[in-house]
Amino acid sequence: MVKIGIIGAGRIGKLHTENICYNVKRAEVVAIADIHMTDEIKRWAESLGITRCYKDYRKILAEKDIDAVLICSSTNTHAPISLEAIQASKHVFCEKPVDLKIDKIMEVIDALKGKKLKYQVGFNRRFDHNFRTIRQAVEKGEIGDPHIMKITSRDPAPPSIDYVKVSGGLFLDMTIHDFDMARYLVNSDVEEVYARGDVLIDEEIGKVGDIDTALISMKMENGTLAVIDNSRKAAYGYDQRAEVFGSRGMLSTSNDKPSTAILSNEKGTMGEKPLYFFLERYMESFRDEMTSFIDSIVNDEPVAVGVYDGLKSVMIGMAAKKSIEEGRPIKILEIEI
Amino acid sequence: MVKIGIIGAGRIGKLHTENICYNVKRAEVVAIADIHMTDEIKRWAESLGITRCYKDYRKILAEKDIDAVLICSSTNTHAPISLEAIQASKHVFCEKPVDLKIDKIMEVIDALKGKKLKYQVGFNRRFDHNFRTIRQAVEKGEIGDPHIMKITSRDPAPPSIDYVKVSGGLFLDMTIHDFDMARYLVNSDVEEVYARGDVLIDEEIGKVGDIDTALISMKMENGTLAVIDNSRKAAYGYDQRAEVFGSRGMLSTSNDKPSTAILSNEKGTMGEKPLYFFLERYMESFRDEMTSFIDSIVNDEPVAVGVYDGLKSVMIGMAAKKSIEEGRPIKILEIEI
Amino acid sequence: MVKIGIIGAGRIGKLHTENICYNVKRAEVVAIADIHMTDEIKRWAESLGITRCYKDYRKILAEKDIDAVLICSSTNTHAPISLEAIQASKHVFCEKPVDLKIDKIMEVIDALKGKKLKYQVGFNRRFDHNFRTIRQAVEKGEIGDPHIMKITSRDPAPPSIDYVKVSGGLFLDMTIHDFDMARYLVNSDVEEVYARGDVLIDEEIGKVGDIDTALISMKMENGTLAVIDNSRKAAYGYDQRAEVFGSRGMLSTSNDKPSTAILSNEKGTMGEKPLYFFLERYMESFRDEMTSFIDSIVNDEPVAVGVYDGLKSVMIGMAAKKSIEEGRPIKILEIEI
Amino acid sequence: MVKIGIIGAGRIGKLHTENICYNVKRAEVVAIADIHMTDEIKRWAESLGITRCYKDYRKILAEKDIDAVLICSSTNTHAPISLEAIQASKHVFCEKPVDLKIDKIMEVIDALKGKKLKYQVGFNRRFDHNFRTIRQAVEKGEIGDPHIMKITSRDPAPPSIDYVKVSGGLFLDMTIHDFDMARYLVNSDVEEVYARGDVLIDEEIGKVGDIDTALISMKMENGTLAVIDNSRKAAYGYDQRAEVFGSRGMLSTSNDKPSTAILSNEKGTMGEKPLYFFLERYMESFRDEMTSFIDSIVNDEPVAVGVYDGLKSVMIGMAAKKSIEEGRPIKILEIEI
Structure with missing residues (x-):
């Protein structure tokens, strides 16, 4: 079982969490962090059997039993949190775009070099x-x-x-x-x-x-x-x-x-x-991209949509x-x- | 050129006439009969270059240069006019139904026996x-x-x-x-x-x-x-x-x-x-059924929809x-x- | 939470079970019975957090905490198990047909009289x-x-x-x-x-x-x-x-x-x-019919497809x-x- | 009846001719010119009741009873023949493009100034x-x-x-x-x-x-x-x-x-x-554009697609x-x- 921490419990963070709980095999969400952690989020997490709820995502990064994080926070935090997560040896699924600036994405690319970590970008439509x-x-x-x-x-x-x-x-x-x-x-x-x-x-x-x-x-x-x-x-x-x-x-x-x-x-x-x-x-593509991410980790295979794809799309933009x-x-x- | 007489200049009679004039090769309409022959019909016929306009269809049957007749008059006249036309050795295209009574259709079938005449029934949808x-x-x-x-x-x-x-x-x-x-x-x-x-x-x-x-x-x-x-x-x-x-x-x-x-x-x-x-x-099927009728005459081939088909459909009804x-x-x- | 026992762990029984676990709110499967209870079924049940696995469905009927049963066993057992389940005051979801014989269905109808129990028949296509x-x-x-x-x-x-x-x-x-x-x-x-x-x-x-x-x-x-x-x-x-x-x-x-x-x-x-x-x-209709069944119990509303519908379709057949x-x-x- | 001369009896010239003969009211083709006038073209013309067949299109322009010409010859001749036809006070239907050069089209535009002539360009798709x-x-x-x-x-x-x-x-x-x-x-x-x-x-x-x-x-x-x-x-x-x-x-x-x-x-x-x-x-649009051209002449209304449209499309190209x-x-x- 791949143990997952969710960073950012907004609409898309919740969607991925519920998909993992209900529809993705060999993975479980064990912790959730949100800068605005509320009772409502806690109740929702509890209903899914998730008990670790934090305000600070760094707590997730610090926990040894967590294999991977989903970065679903606001766009400007994607790259910095990615860097910290890579530093903490977590596999990363990062919502698109990795960053609005190319140099920030390049930093993530550099940080990944030599690491045996999976880094998938949330271009879900590839799974449609x-x-x-x-x-x-x-x-x-x-x-x-x-x-x-x-x-x-x-x-x-x-x-x-x-x-x-x-x-x-x-x-x-x-x-x-x-x-x-x-x-x-x-x-x-x-x-x-x-x-x-x-x-x-x-x-x-x-x-x-x-x-x-x-x-x-x-x-x-x-x-x-x-x-x-x-x-x-x-x-x-x-x-x-x-x-x-x-x-x-x-x-x-x-x-x-x-x-x-x-x-x-x-x-x-x-x-x-x-x-x-x-x-x-x-809806289905969100489930399938998550299954694909988990499969990459479990089978140690390349991710279907990598950081390079995240870079390219920003360059075209x-x-x-x-x-x-x-x-x-x-x-x-x-x-x- | 197959020379044709039209019997009945109502909506369907006019449609067949115009189709022959404009869209069917190797055929020409040379005469038109209608029990209610009017000036309007005459003017319409003239505009198509048709000069023989009669009240009595028997005039058409009597004319030696006419090869075939189209029976487009009211249903109750289909069978009797068919019999007379066969007697006069004209090929016949008869609008459906040949008759509402089976014995009347059988008379037409009998009359056709031994004759080298084409008899097509107006099931135009076969040409759709x-x-x-x-x-x-x-x-x-x-x-x-x-x-x-x-x-x-x-x-x-x-x-x-x-x-x-x-x-x-x-x-x-x-x-x-x-x-x-x-x-x-x-x-x-x-x-x-x-x-x-x-x-x-x-x-x-x-x-x-x-x-x-x-x-x-x-x-x-x-x-x-x-x-x-x-x-x-x-x-x-x-x-x-x-x-x-x-x-x-x-x-x-x-x-x-x-x-x-x-x-x-x-x-x-x-x-x-x-x-x-x-x-x-x-629209197109009406043209194609008429072309098919003319082809049957010119090439001496069986008609695509014969009197037997006319009989069968009435029996099913x-x-x-x-x-x-x-x-x-x-x-x-x-x-x- | 409506507590549910599954009777019959074949293809359709498993499908309903997984739907309840993953996609139906306010319900949980707590027990499963199958006349051919195997290790494979037990492992599957365990992976869903279901620990009570029986060979004899009567064990499910005997358990006080179970509110409702799903009858997914072979057709000839639908009516008899229905009768026992009603006797045990369980709500029933019964796969179609209730029985191949009308008198058997009538017995179920009679048994339901005066009872405040929900009895839904598995005509899932109504939810398509x-x-x-x-x-x-x-x-x-x-x-x-x-x-x-x-x-x-x-x-x-x-x-x-x-x-x-x-x-x-x-x-x-x-x-x-x-x-x-x-x-x-x-x-x-x-x-x-x-x-x-x-x-x-x-x-x-x-x-x-x-x-x-x-x-x-x-x-x-x-x-x-x-x-x-x-x-x-x-x-x-x-x-x-x-x-x-x-x-x-x-x-x-x-x-x-x-x-x-x-x-x-x-x-x-x-x-x-x-x-x-x-x-x-x-697929979706199976989820929706189960949600509808649970809603009927929770809200004490009539089921969407009742035993009378089960009777009528057999009579037409x-x-x-x-x-x-x-x-x-x-x-x-x-x-x- | 608008009397029409066809200039150029290639595929599109023949198509327009047959459409006028069979499907366009208030118009008749009375003459045909083709630089390669052949017996085959003559026989085809005759079968349509057209007896004047010329090698030189100027004969058509010289004939007083002809109201309009259709220019269906090769592209490089469109503009020069247009100018001559306008000079001869004929209405013109000209196949597209009017010319591949803008100055040639401008000459046609200039020639039309002050004339009460219709000039339609063959953008048939507008009638689709x-x-x-x-x-x-x-x-x-x-x-x-x-x-x-x-x-x-x-x-x-x-x-x-x-x-x-x-x-x-x-x-x-x-x-x-x-x-x-x-x-x-x-x-x-x-x-x-x-x-x-x-x-x-x-x-x-x-x-x-x-x-x-x-x-x-x-x-x-x-x-x-x-x-x-x-x-x-x-x-x-x-x-x-x-x-x-x-x-x-x-x-x-x-x-x-x-x-x-x-x-x-x-x-x-x-x-x-x-x-x-x-x-x-x-097919239908070719009929409808011709009907539209004839209607413009008969009712003295503006053409649906004029020389200005011909100019514009070349400029965009x-x-x-x-x-x-x-x-x-x-x-x-x-x-x-």
């Missing part, structure tokens, strides 16, 4: 049933050489302005998942990025220096021409689709829905909206930002490590 | 792109032996009560197409019929002795279990679907629509209603009627020829 | 997301008065001949779910049944007196004309669809699939097969059998209670 | 049922303000290298339709273009200086971010889709297919490939070319008129 089916088909050569890739990623509603302010911007907060998906689907790195972005949904987002709508075209190293389109607000809900077109065929996925029911009446034929948001849409600032395509090589 | 695809796949063995067949046939709106009165009833007016379709799709005759029918849409239909909703189960001679469901009124429009399930797979078709457009909004995802009614839905009257399954053999 | 969506729409009047209902239920592969022998026959083993679904979807009882059945898949099934393909038409008490089609073997896998057509529209559902991925290549556009069989397809034997439609009233 | 449905919904405000537009346009097979050489390149030969579609769908001009192109299908195409795969992102004047993706070879055939996403919803279209049939078997669920190529896919050459986004304003 739809996207995984595309990747597997691409790997098997079912569509031949990839030529064109289209990723659509639109949220049902924008986050609060307070969140937007500290989010790192659309590209590092939202598109970062799509950048990782692009790399994953065709198993290739990005070579060059050209991005356009605008404020079409909420002027407040513009006032704090961010955008809410974007179209990013990319050249992948394997020659694939790729495009990602983003919106912070789709009237019909969470839109998560991908299409990879190659020399021998195409793979495309559509949105998951609550049911397959179609209502036909005098207005037409009506289906349901997509599953509401990432918690509903990617920075290239996209720079592309908008300078109004020209940016090569990933132009981003300094 | 969707249903033909099923039939061809069944023939090629793509689904193995057929086990279960489901035909859904629902109209967008019931006909007028005046029409219902003389229609011969739901089974001989509407379901007759579906009976023919059942025989066509699995290339087998019907052995036994069990029908249920009800008046669920319009009480007036019940008052004139007809039904507006029906469910007919059938055992085909090749062992397929089949079901047809009918309604005179589908809120979402004309519903024409079929499904054949066999030992190796299933073929199913859905409705044709005006466009593939889907509107996604806060209510869900919405597609258009099916094409409105038989004129829109089966009678068995369905009898099944409702007697509350039991009826073998086709019980229907006297 | 697709079918529930139809039922809710029908209840809200979204399709007006139901006129026609079509239920397709086909298995990916027939069970073993040994199972077929003791199954009670297609209608009581397989179609029983569809009979219950018919009653559920339009919220009405069945009035009359006409069934056709055949052996089209495996002659061995015929040799032991059963059928493998069936088409059942029914008249519901509310006037709906309904049809169920069954096959023990669909080449493309588990086929579970329903369609309810009414005066104002239609609701239809299609099969759930492992992913939404479509592969387009020189052969056409290809989607995946449906989820393999009932364990995959109805018997009417279907009788219909095939006598070659005529059978009214449910003709089945003696 | 799918795309028209999107445009109409956008106009009605059904999706609110457009934010993101995606156009996919892929051919089933590349043209011959000989054709590629004189085609003007992918952007002016193939994408030109998509540029026009982009302007049409959101009713806005293009402001800026960034294009990437590559040779991924056939090296021979690269050797003659063209590309076969492209991804073009555009900023529209109304703020919409748009992307077009092109391939000269899709294994599954002709792929023509569009999606417009706006503040209140999204409209998307999929490909038309020969039938709605789905084959389900042990491999999955399979639909047919899209209609083969533009003649099959856009040139901007796309320049973008690839210079590796930067190009504003349409940078293209000199």
Whole structure:
């Protein structure tokens, strides 16, 4: 049994905890730390049989019986806690992004050198049933050489302005998942990025220096021409689709829905909206990424999504930002490590 | 060029005429007869270059240069005009049903014996792109032996009560197409019929002795279990679907629509209603059945849908009627020829 | 917390147990009985924290702290154990069918009289997301008065001949779910049944007196004309669809699939097969039916599927059998209670 | 009746001629000119009742009874013949592109000034049922303000290298339709273009200086971010889709297919490939554009697609070319008129 400490008991920390308790074998959560440890969190932990509840995550790092930690605290703490956890010889699962700054991620990469520790980054969508089916088909050569890739990623509603302010911007907060998906689907790195972005949904987002709508075209190293389109607000809900077109065929996925029911009446034929948001849409992928993390530890195998993937997606995001600032395509090589 | 005379210039007569003029090769309409020949019909005929317009169809039968006639007059005249046309050595395309009475159809069958004349019945749906695809796949063995067949046939709106009165009833007016379709799709005759029918849409239909909703189960001679469901009124429009399930797979078709457009909004995802009614839905099939009739004449080949098919569908309709009257399954053999 | 004893640790017993442990709140499994209690079962139970493992289910019935039992043993034991459990004042969740004989079910009904016990029957499909969506729409009047209902239920592969022998026959083993679904979807009882059945898949099934393909038409008490089609073997896998057509529209559902991925290549556009069989397809419904059972106990509310539903579906199955034997439609009233 | 002369009796010239003869009211083709007038063309013309067949199109321009000409000759002749036809006071329908050079198109624009002549350009896709449905919904405000537009346009097979050489390149030969579609769908001009192109299908195409795969992102004047993706070879055939996403919803279209049939078997669920190529896919749109042209003349109304639209699409194509050459986004304003 892999013994796990959770750092950060917010929404995503709780989700991972419950998944480990109910749905992941060979792992158990033994301790939880949260800078705002409350009675509510304690009661919830107790109901899951978890008795060690701390305010200070360092207590978790100090406990010898804990094998691995999940870093689910706020983004700016990901890298520093990662460094301390590595120092304490804990395996680490770190929510995305590792950090908004490249040098901080590089410090984590350096710290991992020579260590026999697993370090997985929370790009859960790689474990999604739809996207995984595309990747597997691409790997098997079912569509031949990839030529064109289209990723659509639109949220049902924008986050609060307070969140937007500290989010790192659309590209590092939202598109970062799509950048990782692009790399994953065709198993290739990005070579060059050209991005356009605008404020079409909420002027407040513009006032704090961010955008809410974007179209990013990319050249992948394997020659694939790729495009990602983003919106912070789709009237019909969470839109998560991908299409990879190659020399021998195409793979495309559509949105998951609550049911397959179609209502036909005098207005037409009506289906349901997509599953509401990432918690509903990617529920299974969260379970599968955690199982994969535990398997990596138990079987001493490489993690499915490593710190290098965390670095790359941030670099692409920075290239996209720079592309908008300078109004020209940016090569990933132009981003300094 | 096959020279054609049209008998009956109502909606379907005009449709066939225009199809021959515009879309069927090696045929031309040279004369039109209608018991209510009007100036409007004459002007329409003239615009198509047709100058011979008669009140009496016998004038058409008397003209030596006319090779074939299309009988598009009212149902009760189909059989008598067929007999006269055969007598006059004309090839015949007769709208369905040949007659509502079996002995009248038998007279036509007898009259055709020993004659080298083509006689095609207007079961246009056999030429529909969707249903033909099923039939061809069944023939090629793509689904193995057929086990279960489901035909859904629902109209967008019931006909007028005046029409219902003389229609011969739901089974001989509407379901007759579906009976023919059942025989066509699995290339087998019907052995036994069990029908249920009800008046669920319009009480007036019940008052004139007809039904507006029906469910007919059938055992085909090749062992397929089949079901047809009918309604005179589908809120979402004309519903024409079929499904054949066999030992190796299933073929199913859905409705044709005006466009593939889907509107996604806060209510869900919405597609258009099916094409409105038989004129829109089966437009191409009307052209193809006429081309097939002309080809049969020109190439001296058997017609695709003969008088025997016209007979069989009426016999199944009678068995369905009898099944409702007697509350039991009826073998086709019980229907006297 | 509702304390639960499991009777029968086969596939379905284990599934319910794990669901309660992982996914159902306010309930815990405290004891398990199986006539063939093995070390394997004990280890499995222990891994779930369940320490009381018995060969004799009577031990469970004798334990005062146990509130409810799940009867997951073989069909012929359902009724007798139900009676004993009721006698022991346990709430009961009983897998379907309650019994293959009506008088046995009536004994259970009688035993429940005057008792404040919950008795739920395992018609899990009532909790399926697709079918529930139809039922809710029908209840809200979204399709007006139901006129026609079509239920397709086909298995990916027939069970073993040994199972077929003791199954009670297609209608009581397989179609029983569809009979219950018919009653559920339009919220009405069945009035009359006409069934056709055949052996089209495996002659061995015929040799032991059963059928493998069936088409059942029914008249519901509310006037709906309904049809169920069954096959023990669909080449493309588990086929579970329903369609309810009414005066104002239609609701239809299609099969759930492992992913939404479509592969387009020189052969056409290809989607995946449906989820393999009932364990995959109805996974969520098993969880939801158990949650519903526990809720009924905790909130002292009526169960969602009661013993009366268990009785009715068996009566319809018997009417279907009788219909095939006598070659005529059978009214449910003709089945003696 | 509008009397029409056809200039150029190749594939598209014949198609328009037959459409006018069979399917367009208030118009008749009275003369045909082709620089390679053959007996085959003469026989075909005669079968349609057209007796005036010339080698020299100037004979058509000289004939007083001819109201309008269709210029269906090779691309390099479009502009010069347009000028002569305008001089001869004929209405003109000109196949796309008007010319590959902007100054030539400007000459046509100048020649039209002050004339009461109709001049329509052959962007037939504007009359397509799918795309028209999107445009109409956008106009009605059904999706609110457009934010993101995606156009996919892929051919089933590349043209011959000989054709590629004189085609003007992918952007002016193939994408030109998509540029026009982009302007049409959101009713806005293009402001800026960034294009990437590559040779991924056939090296021979690269050797003659063209590309076969492209991804073009555009900023529209109304703020919409748009992307077009092109391939000269899709294994599954002709792929023509569009999606417009706006503040209140999204409209998307999929490909038309020969039938709605789905084959389900042990491999999955399979639909047919899209209609083969533009003649099959856009058959109806060719009829409707011609009807629209005739209506413009008869009712003295503006044409649906004018010379200005012809100009704009060429300018966008040139901007796309320049973008690839210079590796930067190009504003349409940078293209000199």
